[in-house]
Amino acid sequence: MRNILPELRAQRGWTQGDLAAKLSVSRQTVNAVETGRYEPSLSLAFAIAALFAQPIESIFQAQRQPSRFTGDPGAAPAEP
Amino acid sequence: MPESDFDPQPTRPLPPGPPQSPGYQMLGRVNKFYSLRVVGILCSLWTYLCALGVAMVAPRYLAPDTRNFVVVVLPLLTGVLVVGIIFMAYVASDEYVRRRILRCAALTGVIVAFSTLGYFCLEMLGYARLSMIVVNLYGWAVFTALLMWILYRAR
Numbered sequence: 001m002r003n004i005l006p007e008l009r010a011q012r013g014w015t016q017g018d019l020a021a022k023l024s025v026s027r028q029t030v031n032a033v034e035t036g037r038y039e040p041s042l043s044l045a046f047a048i049a050a051l052f053a054q055p056i057e058s059i060f061q062a063q064r065q066p067s068r069f070t071g072d073p074g075a076a077p078a079e080p
Numbered sequence: 081m082p083e084s085d086f087d088p089q090p091t092r093p094l095p096p097g098p099p100q101s102p103g104y105q106m107l108g109r110v111n112k113f114y115s116l117r118v119v120g121i122l123c124s125l126w127t128y129l130c131a132l133g134v135a136m137v138a139p140r141y142l143a144p145d146t147r148n149f150v151v152v153v154l155p156l157l158t159g160v161l162v163v164g165i166i167f168m169a170y171v172a173s174d175e176y177v178r179r180r181i182l183r184c185a186a187l188t189g190v191i192v193a194f195s196t197l198g199y200f201c202l203e204m205l206g207y208a209r210l211s212m213i214v215v216n217l218y219g220w221a222v223f224t225a226l227l228m229w230i231l232y233r234a235r
Contacts, residue, residue: 029176
């Protein structure tokens with residue numbers, strides 16, 4: 001999952017520690033989310049979205065995986 | 081999306097604090113690391129180790145009626161104390177640190193299991209039989225080292 005947290009943080013001139021303090025999490029958590037090592041829980045994602053006043057999907061974008069069955073990169077599921 | 085209480089406008093950067101010497105900054109980090117939870121975990125673990133030591137020595141000196149309490153109940157109570165304090169540290173951590181603590185517990189289990197299996201193979205070759213108290217102490221040492229590392233990184 002990709003995210004634009006570093007850009008949003010840089011726009012506001014916040015350090016990772018500042019953002020961590022505003023979200024009430026550790027700086028390590030912010031670093032892990034920014035580098036993609038950790039996907040935040042729904043509640044943390046909502047808190048991040050509320051803090052930056054943006055919808056979640058504009059901050060976090062899912063990287064589409066190649067379909068296991070067809071091999072197409074990012075194949076959409078078949079309509080019923 | 082519901083109305084947010086947060087200011088959507090980019091705020092000004094935080095004003096720089098007073099200049100601090102590197103030694104003062106290092107002291108702040110050390111003080112933060114040795115927070116109450118780290119001190120609590122280390123102290124409770126020390127109590128547990130002392131209780132184990134007393135339990136090992138007690139049968140030589142105590143009467144049979146008080147021996148059971150010292151050998152069984154005392155290490156059990158201090159063990160519960162250690163687990164309780166570690167659980168409180170777990171609850172006080174955020175979600176990422178919680179996940180790392182759980183991973184650390186799983187990793188400890190794997191390390192202890194493979195070490196015990198390895199020593200079992202050595203026993204088959206003629207080495208002395210391993211006491212479970214050694215496995216216990218070894219497991220706690222590995223778990224505490226991993227936990228301290230996680231709490232140090234999350235400072």
